[in-house]
Amino acid sequence: MTGSRTITRRSLLGVAASASLATLTGCNLGAGGGKSAGGGGGVTLNVWGGVPNESGPDDMCKAFMAEHPGTTVTYTRYVNDDQGNLKLDTSLSGGVPIDLYFSYGPVPMFKRSTAGLALDLTDKIKAESDFAALTADAKPLSNYVLDGKLYGLPAARAPQQVYINKAMMDAAGIKLGKTWTVDEFVEVARELTKPGVFGTLTAPVLARPALGPNYLYADGGKRSNFGNPWFAKELELALQLQKAKVAMDRQTIIAEKLQTFSQNPFIAGRVAMLIQSGQIIRSINDTKGYPHEFATYCMPVPVPAGTEGWNTGQIGDQISISPKSKSPDQAWELAKFWARNAGKYMTKGGRLPLLSGESTPDQILEQLLGPQRDTLYDVKSWKSTLFESGLKLPVDTIFTAGTEISTIHQKLTDETLLGDRTVASWVTEATRQSDAAIAKAGK
Amino acid sequence: MSAAVLAAPVSRQARRGPGGASARAGWLFILPNLVGFLAFTLVPLVSGIGISFTDWNVVSGLDGIRFVGLDNFAALIRDTGFWQAVGRTVLYAGVGVPLTMTGGLIIALCLNGPVFGRSALRVIFFIPHIVSSIAIGFVWLLLLHPSNGLVNLALQAIGVADPPSWLVSQDWSLVSLILITSWAGMGFHAVIFLSALQALPEDLYEAAELDGAGRWRQFTTITWPSLMPTTTFLAIMSMIGHSQGFGLIAFLTQGGPGDSSTTLSYLMYQNGFQYYRFGYAAAIGMMSFIGVLLLSAFFWRFQRGRGMYS
Numbered sequence: 001m002t003g004s005r006t007i008t009r010r011s012l013l014g015v016a017a018s019a020s021l022a023t024l025t026g027c028n029l030g031a032g033g034g035k036s037a038g039g040g041g042g043v044t045l046n047v048w049g050g051v052p053n054e055s056g057p058d059d060m061c062k063a064f065m066a067e068h069p070g071t072t073v074t075y076t077r078y079v080n081d082d083q084g085n086l087k088l089d090t091s092l093s094g095g096v097p098i099d100l101y102f103s104y105g106p107v108p109m110f111k112r113s114t115a116g117l118a119l120d121l122t123d124k125i126k127a128e129s130d131f132a133a134l135t136a137d138a139k140p141l142s143n144y145v146l147d148g149k150l151y152g153l154p155a156a157r158a159p160q161q162v163y164i165n166k167a168m169m170d171a172a173g174i175k176l177g178k179t180w181t182v183d184e185f186v187e188v189a190r191e192l193t194k195p196g197v198f199g200t201l202t203a204p205v206l207a208r209p210a211l212g213p214n215y216l217y218a219d220g221g222k223r224s225n226f227g228n229p230w231f232a233k234e235l236e237l238a239l240q241l242q243k244a245k246v247a248m249d250r251q252t253i254i255a256e257k258l259q260t261f262s263q264n265p266f267i268a269g270r271v272a273m274l275i276q277s278g279q280i281i282r283s284i285n286d287t288k289g290y291p292h293e294f295a296t297y298c299m300p301v302p303v304p305a306g307t308e309g310w311n312t313g314q315i316g317d318q319i320s321i322s323p324k325s326k327s328p329d330q331a332w333e334l335a336k337f338w339a340r341n342a343g344k345y346m347t348k349g350g351r352l353p354l355l356s357g358e359s360t361p362d363q364i365l366e367q368l369l370g371p372q373r374d375t376l377y378d379v380k381s382w383k384s385t386l387f388e389s390g391l392k393l394p395v396d397t398i399f400t401a402g403t404e405i406s407t408i409h410q411k412l413t414d415e416t417l418l419g420d421r422t423v424a425s426w427v428t429e430a431t432r433q434s435d436a437a438i439a440k441a442g443k
Numbered sequence: 444m445s446a447a448v449l450a451a452p453v454s455r456q457a458r459r460g461p462g463g464a465s466a467r468a469g470w471l472f473i474l475p476n477l478v479g480f481l482a483f484t485l486v487p488l489v490s491g492i493g494i495s496f497t498d499w500n501v502v503s504g505l506d507g508i509r510f511v512g513l514d515n516f517a518a519l520i521r522d523t524g525f526w527q528a529v530g531r532t533v534l535y536a537g538v539g540v541p542l543t544m545t546g547g548l549i550i551a552l553c554l555n556g557p558v559f560g561r562s563a564l565r566v567i568f569f570i571p572h573i574v575s576s577i578a579i580g581f582v583w584l585l586l587l588h589p590s591n592g593l594v595n596l597a598l599q600a601i602g603v604a605d606p607p608s609w610l611v612s613q614d615w616s617l618v619s620l621i622l623i624t625s626w627a628g629m630g631f632h633a634v635i636f637l638s639a640l641q642a643l644p645e646d647l648y649e650a651a652e653l654d655g656a657g658r659w660r661q662f663t664t665i666t667w668p669s670l671m672p673t674t675t676f677l678a679i680m681s682m683i684g685h686s687q688g689f690g691l692i693a694f695l696t697q698g699g700p701g702d703s704s705t706t707l708s709y710l711m712y713q714n715g716f717q718y719y720r721f722g723y724a725a726a727i728g729m730m731s732f733i734g735v736l737l738l739s740a741f742f743w744r745f746q747r748g749r750g751m752y753s
Contacts, residue, residue, distance in 0.1 A: 093504035115502035415701040
């Protein structure tokens with residue numbers, strides 16, 4: 001008889017202990033969870049990242065395990081917000097077995113590497129010929145360098161682009177070239193503004209495209225740069241477009257939390273243009289969750305005339321290896337595989353690969369825009385914007401009090417756009433508060 | 444009789460003393476609670492106090508903890524942002540606590556009489572207390588939308604030409620949070636007040652009525668003094684709740700616009716979880732704790748001897 005079985009206290013405790021251990025180690029045992037099938041045998045690599053499993057990481061892990069039969073890869077998703085990052089940080093410093101992890105942006109990556117939670121990858125990156133653009137001495141710089149060392153292998157580029165409702169654009173008879181200036185963007189936004197429709201969700205920014213890398217800092221990072229006239233010009237333009245009802249008012253943006261859910265008014269047809277990075281592709285492709293009938297046209301972010309025209313996005317998805325990893329060599333193998341194959345597996349989650357590897361622009365676009373690309377997108381404009389417009393992604397090297405400065409900037413900008421503060425007062429306060437934060441961080 | 448009691452032999456059980464079998468059994472029974480108290484109350488409390496004297500960013504692990512003495516407290520005293528947050532917290536609790544309690548008391552007094560559907564009404568008033576703060580926040584987010592929210596549409600319908608922007612206004616964000624928090628807390632206060640009201644002896648009211656005391660006189664001389672211990676308990680609990688209030692603020696305003704709704708608890712979150720200044724955040728927590736402790740002691744002292752049955 002094998003039918004019935006008694007649950008003993010010991011077996012119950014065993015199950016409880018296993019479940020606790022699985023929880024502690026971040027294992028996701030549920031269906032569709034992090035433990036991708038296959039592999040088995042010797043080494044297990046634990047990866048923590050912010051992209052949902054089904055948007056690429058599971059496929060990436062499976063592909064790696066197929067090529068490395070002795071290795072099992074477990075992907076655990078953390079949400080890339082304050083709480084999620086803290087969870088990763090405490091897990092890393094607290095000894096949870098993590099071999100590889102992703103940081104989204106240089107500030108959290110350097111916070112971790114400064115605290116000794118990331119291996120120095122400088123020599124490893126230099127040893128790979130196809131990573132030549134990512135070395136610490138590459139020109140132009142395409143990777144984030146801290147005191148001459150590299151602690152992350154970037155896997156994605158996250159440029160911002162302008163999403164345009166093509167139906168509205170066609171109805172207005174607007175024809176666009178491959179690039180545009182801020183003045184041209186404003187003109188188009190005015191033409192697209194109709195009762196119940198804002199021409200754009202937000203005004204374009206001017207300081208970053210004009211000033212490029214380290215635009216927030218002056219004197220090599222000793223003080224902030226908010227006294228630079230581009231910041232005041234940027235705010236004045238935003239106020240002007242808001243007043244003319246060409247851009248959505250800040251009050252509604254805050255009330256509806258559209259800083260986070262910016263895709264909603266665009267897909268709902270409340271705004272004709274949206275300046276945003278690639279992750280909203282997931283919402284546009286999800287026609288059940290976000291039903292809409294228009295195609296999305298793509299343009300590069302507009303640049304102030306006569307400037308270098310830096311993009312407002314960044315290089316992203318930095319892969320780091322934990323110094324506590326028991327298999328750092330295998331972890332590096334996986335990191336390289338991830339960076340080289342990001343075009344093949346991660347693009348469907350809206351993440352453009354930094355290294356195209358063997359993927360052609362058409363293949364990347366096919367992945368990015370999904371199976372409904374011919375109805376949901378103007379594919380030609382996407383190809384032109386992402387691969388033919390000479391995108392210039394700035395790579396910052398100064399990050400002193402980065403999080404504090406970003407919070408100060410956002411709060412004061414909200415106050416100004418809500419009409420509670422003048423532009424001149426914004427400049428004074430942004431400078432004063434940021435300089436104080438820089439001084440405090442420098443102690 | 445007392446002599447007999449005094450002369451009674453000490454039982455065998457008692458003679459076993461603190462190390463006896465029954466004492467061990469006693470320890471065993473309280474062990475789960477004791478472990479819980481140690482792990483989830485005492486250790487975090489002591490750690491919190493300890494961290495407030497350090498400079499620690501959590502990422503650097505335990506090795507990265509640097510003892511800085513009273514530096515965090517000295518910096519706090521010089522920090523205008525901290526004092527502004529103290530002011531907002533005092534306003535938030537100073538207006539929110541009386542408002543919640545008054546609302547709760549009025550509801551309780553109404554439900555204490557012969558009201559149709561009293562049980563159903565009690566449940567209805569209690570619902571906001573058991574619903575998650577995110578659900579409450581979401582509903583109020585829609586109701587207080589500056590242009591499409593029902594509240595402003597209603598205000599416009601009765602002739603208010605320029606209604607407030609509520610959560611999106613620097614002038615109104617804290618007011619909105621006070622109103623929402625008070626609304627959410629009234630049901631709980633009403634239920635507690637109601638149980639206290641129902642425990643009051645009926646004969647006092649009958650005697651007062653015979654002496655010609657009206658409703659208001661009965662309330663001021665019997666009901667209110669009798670409710671003093673309940674009121675003090677609720678005042679302390681509500682004050683602690685307001686000083687720790689975080690969920691609704693984090694969901695509805697994130698301390699903004701600007702800093703207009705950044706209370707002490709949100710400032711602590713911002714320093715700890717956004718800027719990773721855990722020592723500084725713990726110092727804010729300690730200052731907040733001391734403030735609440737002093738106020739609680741004051742309330743407790745104030746009510747002593749004032750309750751009808753105390």
